Amino acid sequence: MKGITHFLTGVATASCFPLAIQTAFADKSFLMLYGGFCGILPDTLDFKFARYFWKFDHIVNLTEDNLDAKLAAETVAKAIDEAAETGKPVRVKLNVMRVSTNYYRTVTVQIDGERKEVTTYVGPLKTMSHVMARGETLPSDAARYRSIAEKGPIPVLRDIAQKSASLPGTIPEPEIAHVAKFKADVNNTYYADTEIGIFSGPDWQFAKQEDGRVRIDFIPWHRHWSHSITLGLLLGPLGLLLFGLSGLLSGLGFLNPFAIAALFIGPLAFWSHVFVDQLGHLGSNLYPPWTHWRSLGFKWSTSSSAFGNQMVNYISATIILWNINAYGPKAVFTMPWAARIAGDFGDPLYYLVSLLNYATVVVAIPLLAAYLIALVHRKLYFAKRMINFGEEDEGVEDFGGGGGDL
Amino acid sequence: MDIFIILICCLAALAGVAIASVFSLIPGLHIYNVIAFTMMIAFAALDLFKTMDPLITTCFIMGLVVGFSVLFTVSSQFFQPCDDSYRSMMLPHERFLFEGRGYEAAMLSGIGSMFALLMISGLFPFVTGAIGTLRQLIRPHIYWILGLVSLFILMSEWPKDHGVGKTTGQRLADAWVQLGMGLFVFVVSGILGLFVFCNTIIPVDNAFQSLMPVFIGLFAIPSQLMTVIAHARIPKQYFAGSVDAAPQDLARGALTGTVGGMFSSLTPGLTPGPALLMSAHATASSGEKQFIIGGGTARVLYYIGALVLFFMPDVYMRRGGAAINISLFFVPETAEQYFLISGIIAVAGAASLLLLGRYCKFCANVTQKIDFRWISLGGMILLIAMVWYVTSWRGVVLMGVATALGMVPNFWHTRRIPLLAVLLVPVCLNMAGVGAKVASWFGFR
Numbered sequence: 001m002k003g004i005t006h007f008l009t010g011v012a013t014a015s016c017f018p019l020a021i022q023t024a025f026a027d028k029s030f031l032m033l034y035g036g037f038c039g040i041l042p043d044t045l046d047f048k049f050a051r052y053f054w055k056f057d058h059i060v061n062l063t064e065d066n067l068d069a070k071l072a073a074e075t076v077a078k079a080i081d082e083a084a085e086t087g088k089p090v091r092v093k094l095n096v097m098r099v100s101t102n103y104y105r106t107v108t109v110q111i112d113g114e115r116k117e118v119t120t121y122v123g124p125l126k127t128m129s130h131v132m133a134r135g136e137t138l139p140s141d142a143a144r145y146r147s148i149a150e151k152g153p154i155p156v157l158r159d160i161a162q163k164s165a166s167l168p169g170t171i172p173e174p175e176i177a178h179v180a181k182f183k184a185d186v187n188n189t190y191y192a193d194t195e196i197g198i199f200s201g202p203d204w205q206f207a208k209q210e211d212g213r214v215r216i217d218f219i220p221w222h223r224h225w226s227h228s229i230t231l232g233l234l235l236g237p238l239g240l241l242l243f244g245l246s247g248l249l250s251g252l253g254f255l256n257p258f259a260i261a262a263l264f265i266g267p268l269a270f271w272s273h274v275f276v277d278q279l280g281h282l283g284s285n286l287y288p289p290w291t292h293w294r295s296l297g298f299k300w301s302t303s304s305s306a307f308g309n310q311m312v313n314y315i316s317a318t319i320i321l322w323n324i325n326a327y328g329p330k331a332v333f334t335m336p337w338a339a340r341i342a343g344d345f346g347d348p349l350y351y352l353v354s355l356l357n358y359a360t361v362v363v364a365i366p367l368l369a370a371y372l373i374a375l376v377h378r379k380l381y382f383a384k385r386m387i388n389f390g391e392e393d394e395g396v397e398d399f400g401g402g403g404g405d406l
Numbered sequence: 407m408d409i410f411i412i413l414i415c416c417l418a419a420l421a422g423v424a425i426a427s428v429f430s431l432i433p434g435l436h437i438y439n440v441i442a443f444t445m446m447i448a449f450a451a452l453d454l455f456k457t458m459d460p461l462i463t464t465c466f467i468m469g470l471v472v473g474f475s476v477l478f479t480v481s482s483q484f485f486q487p488c489d490d491s492y493r494s495m496m497l498p499h500e501r502f503l504f505e506g507r508g509y510e511a512a513m514l515s516g517i518g519s520m521f522a523l524l525m526i527s528g529l530f531p532f533v534t535g536a537i538g539t540l541r542q543l544i545r546p547h548i549y550w551i552l553g554l555v556s557l558f559i560l561m562s563e564w565p566k567d568h569g570v571g572k573t574t575g576q577r578l579a580d581a582w583v584q585l586g587m588g589l590f591v592f593v594v595s596g597i598l599g600l601f602v603f604c605n606t607i608i609p610v611d612n613a614f615q616s617l618m619p620v621f622i623g624l625f626a627i628p629s630q631l632m633t634v635i636a637h638a639r640i641p642k643q644y645f646a647g648s649v650d651a652a653p654q655d656l657a658r659g660a661l662t663g664t665v666g667g668m669f670s671s672l673t674p675g676l677t678p679g680p681a682l683l684m685s686a687h688a689t690a691s692s693g694e695k696q697f698i699i700g701g702g703t704a705r706v707l708y709y710i711g712a713l714v715l716f717f718m719p720d721v722y723m724r725r726g727g728a729a730i731n732i733s734l735f736f737v738p739e740t741a742e743q744y745f746l747i748s749g750i751i752a753v754a755g756a757a758s759l760l761l762l763g764r765y766c767k768f769c770a771n772v773t774q775k776i777d778f779r780w781i782s783l784g785g786m787i788l789l790i791a792m793v794w795y796v797t798s799w800r801g802v803v804l805m806g807v808a809t810a811l812g813m814v815p816n817f818w819h820t821r822r823i824p825l826l827a828v829l830l831v832p833v834c835l836n837m838a839g840v841g842a843k844v845a846s847w848f849g850f851r
Contacts, residue, residue, distance in 0.1 A: 003562050004687035011554060024546045028838040032550045033557055040561050047564050048585065052577040061570075096568050101490035102501050128495060129694040136692060165693075200569030306658065306690035313688045324543050332542045381654065 001276050001301075003040050005309050008316035009276055010039015010269035015320045019261045021327035029258045031265060034242070038235050038269035042277075045226040054221040056093045056203065062107065062196070064099055069178040072107060072196075073120040076204070077180035080111075080118075083206035083214050084184035091220065093203035094196050102127050103167060108157050109202065110193035111216060112148065113186040121157035122176035123195070124166035131197035134164050135304050141192050153179060157193070189296060190218035190281060215293070218282070223294055227274050227284035235266030276312060307374050311367060318363050326351065335361075407742055415465035415746065419754040422469020427761060430474055431769075432785045433482040433633075434626030437474035437709070438727035439792065441467055442615060445731050460736040461743070465750050468713065471728050472754035475709035476519045477765055479701075480512050484643075484769040485781045486629055489636035494566045494584070494819035498694030499701075506644045511698055512766040513649050514659075516759060518702025521660040522667060523755035526711055527748045530718070534744075538720030541672055549837035551673055555680050556592075556830045559823055562687070563588045566819065584819050591814050592824035595624070596831030597848060598808065600841070603832040604850040607800045617829075619793045619801040623808025624825045626789055631809075632816055633782035640778060643770035651695050659696040662689045663703020670704065671712035674725060675833030678708040679823055710751060717744040 014020045014035025023029040058079055060072050072094055083090040097105035106123040126134075138160065139147075147156050154177045161171055187209060194202045205220030225231055239262030247256035277284055280302050283295035301308030325331050326345040337357035343350040429440050448455045448463065455463070479499075488500050496504075502511035530537070544551065565581030598620065606616040666685030670676045682704045685691075691700055709728075715721045716729040717738045724733050738744065772781075793801045808828075815822045835841040845851045 002687050002690060004558065004684055007554075007558055007561070008688070021547075024550065028549060028840075030550060030553055030838075033553045036554050036557055037561070040558075044561055048581065049578075051569065052574050052581065093569075095570050098568065101493055102496050127498075127501065127694070129498060129692075129697070133693045199564075200567065304690065304692070306692065309688070309690040321543060324547060328546070333539055377654070 001280065001303050001312060002309050003043055005312050005316075006043065006273040006276060007036050007040040008313050008320075009272040010035040010037070012316040012319040012323075013039070013269040013272045014265045015323040017261050017265055018323075018327040019257055020265070021323055022329070023258070025329055027258070029243070029246075031243070031258060031261055034239055034262050035265050035269040038232075038239075038266050039273055041235070041270060042223075042227045042231075042273045046222045050224075050226055051200075051219075051221045054091070054203075056091045058090070058092045060092070060094045062094070062097055062105075064097065064105060067105070067107075067122045067172060067176050069107065069120040069122050069176045070180070072109065073118045073178040073180035076109065076111065076120075077118040077182040079204075080182040080184050080186060080206050080214050080216070083208055084212075087208050089205050089207035091203065091205045093201060096196055096198060096200060099125060104128070104131065104198055105196075106131065106161075106166070107196040108161065108193050109196065110153060110157060111186070111188055112145075112153065112192065113188050113216075114145070115148070115153070116182050116184075116186075117153060118180045118182065119153040119157060120178050120180075121154060121161055122172050123157075123161035124168075125170040126166045126197065128198050130165045130167075131195065132304070134195065134197075135302070136306075137164050144192055160193075185213040186216055187213045188216045189294070190216065194218065217294060223277065223282055223284035225285065225288045227277060228288050229271060229274060229286050230288055230290075232267040232270035232274065235270045236263045239263055239266035279308070307370075311370065314367065314370075315363065318358075322355070322358055322362075326354075407746060411459060411461065412746065412749075414459075414462055415750055416753050418462045418466040419469030419472070419750045420757055422466045422471075423473035423754050423757045423761070426470045426473030427477055427758075427765065430477040431481050432788060433485050433782060434622070434630055434785055434789055435478075436621070436626075437471055437478065438731075439618060439622075440474070441470060441728055441731050442618070442796070444470070445734065448735075455735075461746070464732050464736045465747075467728055467732055468710075468747060468750050469754045471709055471713055472523075472751055473758045473761075475706045476516065476523075476755065476758035476762060479515060479705070480762070480766055480769050482629070483512060484508055484640070484766075484773050485778045485785075486633045487636060487638040487640055487778060489632065489638050491637070492632060492816045492819075498697050501694075502698075503640060503643075504638075506641045507646075508640075508643050508770055509645050509766045510649065512762065513646075514651060514695055514698040515702035516762045517649065517651070517656065518659055518663050518699035518704075519706045519755075520759055521656075521699075522663065522703045522706035522711065523751065523759070525664065526707070526714055527752035527755065530711075530714065531745065531748055534718050534720045537672075537715070537718065541715075541721050541723060544672065548674055549834050552675050552830050552834035552837070555673075555676060555684065556827065556834060558684060559680055559826070559830075560589065560592060562683070563821060563824075587814060587818035588820035588824050591811065591820060592827045594811055595825050595827035598811065599828035599830075599832040600835070600845050600848060601850050602804070602828070603836065603841070604845040607804060608797045609800065612796050615796050615801075619797050619805035620808045620828060622789050622793055623805035624812040624828060625822070627786060627805065627809045628812035628816060630782040630786040630789075631813070634779050634786070636779070640773045642774060645767060645770070651699070655693065655695040656699060658689065658691060659699025660703050662686050662691040662696060662700035663705075664707065665689055666700065666704035667707020667711055670708045671715065671725065672723075675829055675837075677826060677829065678704045680826055680830070681708070683823060710755075714744075714747060714751065717747045719744055 011032055014032045020031035058075050060075050062068055076092055079090040079092045099105055103125040106126050108121045108123055110119045203219060205217045206214050209215045240259045243259035243262040244254040247259055248254050274284055278297050279300045280297040281299050283297040285291055285294050325333055331345055335354040335357035338350050338354040341350045341353055345351050429435055483499050487503055488496060499511040502508055563585055566584055567580035569577055571577035571580050602616055602620055606613050608616040662685050666678060666682035670678045670681035712725040713728045715723040715725055719741045724730060793805050812825060832841060835844050842851055
């Protein structure tokens with residue numbers, strides 16, 4: 001999921017602590033910020049620190065003067081076999097090619113475990129927007145593999161390169177593509193293809209599993225110890241320390257109520273990130289140092305999925321608003337179902353009936369409506385926008401898009 | 407309400423649109439500066455001003471704001487092309503200009519503005535209760551909401567390096583030079599904001615304009631300076647007969663802009679930039695057209711939507727420079743006045759949108775006849791003169807400090823959004839009740 005989605009789930013988690021809301025009316029503590037901080041922290045650790053410490057065995061630098069599709073494909077294929085033969089993890093990085101402030105040269109890299117082929121296709125120049133929107137028009141993996149079986153990999157990548165948004169007329173002529181073979185059996189934990197595009201990378205780790213297959217991990221430095229239940233435990237003492245010291249300065253003492261609340265908010269907000277990430281493809285390494293592999297995600301959504309992000313953010317926003325109302329000194333709104341029940345949000349029955357009313361009318365019904373709209377939209381329009389290879393049905397059930405899962 | 411008054415109000419609003427369209431030609435000039443001038447003139451001619459129905463002046467200001475919010479980006483878009491050597495990436499509308507598609511970008515933004523105007527005039531009158539409830543809900547929590555926005559600004563800036571350094575140290579340095587300068591800009595802007603909020607050096611008579619030199623220094627002057635030294639050529643622009651945008655681009659762009667615009671209009675101290683940054687992430691906005699449309703929607707919802715909250719029954723929220731100036735002479739009392747204002751917005755909005763196409767063509771043609779550098783140089787001189795006139799040499803000194811800070815993002819390829827700490831930090835800290843204490847640490851109190 002996107003950074004803001006994790007940020008908001010962290011804030012929503014903090015808002016479930018009455019003190020985090022009630023402080024707005026008295027002491028004005030910043031407990032909600034600690035929730036947001038812990039919510040987005042795992043990605044901060046990875047993208048601003050961890051990835052720079054990662055060492056690669058093979059780095060490929062293509063340039064506009066040397067668009068060597070063979071070099072890239074052969075390097076990836078050989079790395080897969082090297083991992084199978086040596087039993088040691090092999091890491092490969094293909095550096096991006098920025099040709100100006102606006103444009104990047106793109107190269108598609110497709111790893112096909114069935115055919116044991118790595119195919120590279122030098123594509124058009126793209127802007128950052130083009131690269132980021134690519135996933136929204138990709139065909140489903142099933143359609144891709146059917147088409148590969150029919151036409152071979154290069155025509156499929158040619159179709160994708162020609163039909164996805166880009167700077168017109170910038171695909172090299174004659175076309176530059178290469179198919180490299182590898183021998184090992186593989187377990188690809190990511191999508192069929194990725195693109196040398198913006199920012200840095202892409203990169204992979206190829207490592208032999210116990211069953212002898214080579215496991216392919218995309219951006220292997222991501223979602224390891226930084227996205228673990230284990231690390232989350234440390235965020236409790238950190239919160240206790242921060243709010244404890246703040247309490248000492250303000251005369252509340254070290255073990256003040258805010259510090260105690262932060263002891264719980266930190267891990268829970270951090271874990272909310274870990275949990276939400278399990279909805280995607282990559283999963284995460286949950287219990288290092290006892291576990292070493294990234295778990296596989298549920299594959300319900302991806303980080304770039306508009307529907308997935310919007311829905312999680314909507315739920316987070318409704319949780320925050322509910323808690324603001326329920327935990328405030330005086331409720332701003334009351335729910336109709338609880339109108340005939342005596343009491344207020346402090347009474348369990350009143351609270352539960354109100355919550356049920358809210359969850360139904362403000363959360364469930366709008367989400368259902370949004371889901372139906374998305375379903376109709378995808379049937380009527382979005383499927384047409386996707387690159388297709390002539391099949392009638394491209395699988396309308398996939399709301400994730402193929403945009404990648406960071 | 408007297409039909410004559412309504413007609414006069416409409417004419418006043420249209421006059422406001424006409425004046426806004428002239429001032430919007432000057433890149434960097436903010437409508438609140440124009441309103442402040444209007445108020446200075448009004449107070450100078452107090453006898454005449456007193457004889458007028460305050461509703462007429464209100465509608466005139468409303469016309470100014472509507473015209474400005476729809477048109478003001480056109481001049482900066484056409485007259486301030488960016489030099490890519492000072493940028494880590496170009497924004498979509500900047501790139502469109504170099505592709506001869508500046509008109510297309512402006513019209514897409516106009517479509518976004520139209521969504522917002524339709525919402526403000528057509529939808530808001532039916533949801534005043536809901537907006538009032540939302541306002542009531544978040545009101546005590548603004549300090550931590552602003553804190554969250556600040557935190558997100560800092561934590562959402564990802565390294566733009568390509569990770570090609572040979573050693574870990576090189577790669578970390580490549581990434582953290584840019585991130586570190588963003589952090590530096592945020593911290594120093596926050597300190598500058600605390601200083602201005604606690605110790606204005608502007609002469610007392612115009613102390614209400616103490617933020618003007620700071621904002622002009624942080625944003626307007628650096629943009630103009632960069633334009634003056636820019637190595638760029640604006641190609642001949644193409645005027646498309648229709649707009650190429652898919653329905654989903656329109657819908658998702660409008661959704662992004664609506665979330666960002668409503669967030670910024672209901673949250674004191676928040677401007678549309680950070681709000682749009684957050685809403686674009688939250689709604690998973692995708693592609694350059696959605697970005698441009700969302701920007702148009704958010705901008706109009708921020709400027710006009712925030713102002714209309716001042717007149718809205720159940721809300722009556724004074725938010726932004728225009729509302730503060732109007733509140734000096736007009737107090738909204740009835741729903742009838744609110745409906746009149748909604749109608750005035752529709753009229754002024756329609757006039758502004760009708761003007762938009764010709765306005766863009768005019769600006770595009772100007773770029774082929776006059777070097778854009780001269781326009782920015784002229785604009786810069788005008789702004790400096792204005793700051794001098796309103797805030798004396800002290801304001802110019804303040805503006806100079808802010809300009810130095812405003813130049814930093816250009817040279818270090820960081821985003822400009824951390825500069826908004828100048829507002830976010832002091833407002834957040836003051837609302838949390840610790841502003842004075844923190845200011846005293848810096849010796850500002």
